[in-house]
Amino acid sequence: MHDQSIADLAAGLRAKRFSSRELTAHFLDRIGRLDPALNSYITVDHDTALAVADAADRHIAAGAGGPLTGIPIAHKDIFLTKGVRTSCGSRMLDNFIPPFDATVVERLGAAGVVMLGKANMDEFAMGSSNETSWYGPVRNPWDTGRVPGGSSGGSAAAVAAGLCAAATGTDTGGSIRQPAAFCGITGIKPTYGRCSRYGMIAFASSLDQAGVLARSAADAALVLQAMAGFDARDSTSAEAPVPDYAATLGEDIKGLRIGLPQEYFGEGLDAGVEASVRAALAELERQGATLVDMHLPNAPLSVPVYYVVAPAECSSNLARFDGVRYGHRCEAPKDLEDLYKRSRAEGFGAEVKRRIMIGTYALSAGYYDAYYLKAQQLRQLIADDFRRAFEQVDVIMGPTTPTTAFALGAKTDDPVAMYLNDIYTIATNLAGLPGLSVPVAPVDGLPAGLQMIGNYFAEGRLLNIAHRLQQATDWHRAVPAAAPRRPPSETGARD
Amino acid sequence: MALDSQDVAKIAHLARLQVAEADLHAYAAELSNILKLVEQMSAVDTAGVEPMAHPLHMAQRLRPDAVTEADQRTAFQAVAPATEDGLYLVPKVIE
Structure with missing residues (x-):
């Protein structure tokens, strides 16, 4: 059951071929057997999941419910879940039980999904390899010696290994697209403001956006449909109508102008990744699209700009963790300053501290103009490049990452080398545009991704193009070693 | 710009992070490396460019100044490290 599309699972539930309880128990069983090797979940909530599945079954039996009723998913552990520990991958929030739900969680709950648990992630979403989690690294289901990418690495690994039907994620500089590419799945980061940030723990508020990791564009469309839309509780929520994403999935792409x-x-792009990306582009060309060479002259500066803007915003956002109102508090503080300093030093890991300090420095008296203001000006130039590009082309494409997944530990001693892994994804966040990654042909047995960047609110078009590609190819159907389709123990199981 | 141990100590204090004396040097090296990456920005002339604070040029929404939320003090304080009579407890601030 775990390898079926969400539409097929929903049809199976409606036809009573299996119940949501059976489907949920199937995923919980797989998590129990396969996740010890992957560590993709921080928290699994068996009892609540089964109770919600039972409610979904009653709903379906009464002829009610929608396309997601009874479908088991995982939430990245950055989304607040009422009554279920939300750690954000940090020791700081190891004891934090939220008193309310994030809007994204609330909306998916209202759509009838079953939450299996909370997915592992880089601490406070700061990382590109899922190695900064307080709960230990996540391993890539294609090769457990390699990273799954980050920061939504748990979400990506869980989807790829068939430990949930789909998962939520967040993307501040590539944190949905890069792990989707490394794990061979489909990931979409919508336009800034498309999904509510209410109850989504803030990292860099002008860049953060919620999205979906799924096994196909069609699955991602269904989940995004339920998440997206205006929310008065998020001051930067976009007041734009949400189109019917599923309705336009099959539209043809004749005449589509793709900018490269x-x-x-x-330089820096792996030859194997490039060959796979170009093979995918050739398939889109075969379907009637035109490939156009173009330039984003300021894009190479997106990494330096990001490492001012994101740390500056993170240093402000993470000031709320003070050991007073919630989260970790040090033992026996001798005064208030000691309480702040030790609670924060004990609660945060090394990468989070580095970024807080960089941000604090960039915003401090005498340095603001040289760093933060300069970065905001360059951000404008990067956004202008895209604005001009979309006067010439409909969509921009390229590799999601320069290489396939790297080995665990390969970049942990060199933060800058780690940062450069997001070189193709960051500009999209700086401009606030939607981006999507789809699997292309594997490179030496490891997944790679094609990135599609659309104009503002063009999520439907990106999902449509990705779906057309997936209708004509089977790269997204490949199954990783750590998630055999029918392991011996499952023989005879109703799969 | 390269940072030294003294700079790191100052930044850590501003950020209210305790950093052990022995770790200052390593942080100075790491943060200096990140700043070296960041300094690539100076290659581009940005004179007269309007800084971009936000991807969507939206105006801040306003609402009437009225109470819209129910009181959830008990629920919110249930996750606090230390409270008493509805107040958060911290070490003594005023002697």
Whole structure:
């Protein structure tokens, strides 16, 4: 059952071929057997999941419910879940039980999904490999010696290994697209403001956006449909109507103009990844699209700009963790300053501290103009590049990452090398545009991703193009070693 | 710009992070490396460019200044490290 599409699972539930309880128990069983090797979940909530599944079954029996009723998913542990520990991958929040739900969680709950648990992630979403989690690294289901990417690495590994039907994620600089590419699945980061940030623990508020990791564009469309839309509780929520994403999935792409930024095909791009990306582009060309070489001249500066803007915003956002109102508090503080300093030093890991300090420095008196203001100006130039590009092309494409998944530990001693892994994904966040990654042909047995960048609120178009690609190819159907379709113990199981 | 141990100590204090004396040097090296990456920004002339604070040029929404939320003090304080009579407890601030 775990390898079926969400539409097929929903049809199975409606036809009573299996119940949501059976489906949920199947995923819980797989988590129990396969996740010890992957560590993709921080918290699994068996009892609540089964109770919600039972409610979904009653709903379906009464002829009610929608396309997601009874479908088991995972939430990245950055989304507040009422009554269920929400750690954000940090010791700081190891004891934090939220008193309310994030809007994304609330909306998916109202759509009838069953939450299996909370997915592992880089601490406070700061990382590109899922190695900064307080709960230990996540392993890539394709090769457990490699990273799954980050920061939504638990979400990506769980989807790829068939430990949930789909998962939520967040993307501040590539945190949905990069792990989707490394794990061979589909991931979409919508336009900034498309999904509510209410109850989504803030990292860099002008960049953070919620999205979906799924096994296909069609699955992602169904989940995004239920998440997206205006929310008065998020001051930056976009007041734009949400189109019917499923309705336009099958539209043909004849005449589509695809821009290929030369900056994304240059030095540093692995030859195997490039070949796979170009093979996917050739398939889109075969379906009637035109490939156009173009330039994003300021895109190479997106990494330096990001490492001012994101740390500056993180240093402000994470000031709320003070050991007073919630979260970790040190033992026997001798005064208030000691309480703040030790609670924060004990609660945060090394990467989070580095970024808080960089941000604090960039915002401090005498340095603001040289760092933060300069970065905001360059951010404008990067956004202008995209604005001009979308006067010429409909969508921009390139590799999601320069290489396939790297080995655990390979970049942990060199933060800058780690940061450069997001070189193709960050500009999209700085401009606030939607981006999507789809699997292309594996490179030496490891997944790689094609990134599609659309104009503002063009999520439907990106899902449509990705779906057309997936209708014509089977790269997204490949199954990783750590998630055999029919392991011996499952022989005879109703799969 | 390269940072030294003294700079790191100052930044850590501003950020209210306790950093052990022995770790200052390592942080100075790491943060200096990140700043070296960041300094690539100076290659581009940005004179006269309007800084971009936000991806969507939206105006801040306003609402009437009225109470819209129910009191959830008990629920919110249930996750606090220390409270008493509805107040958060911290070490003595005023002697």
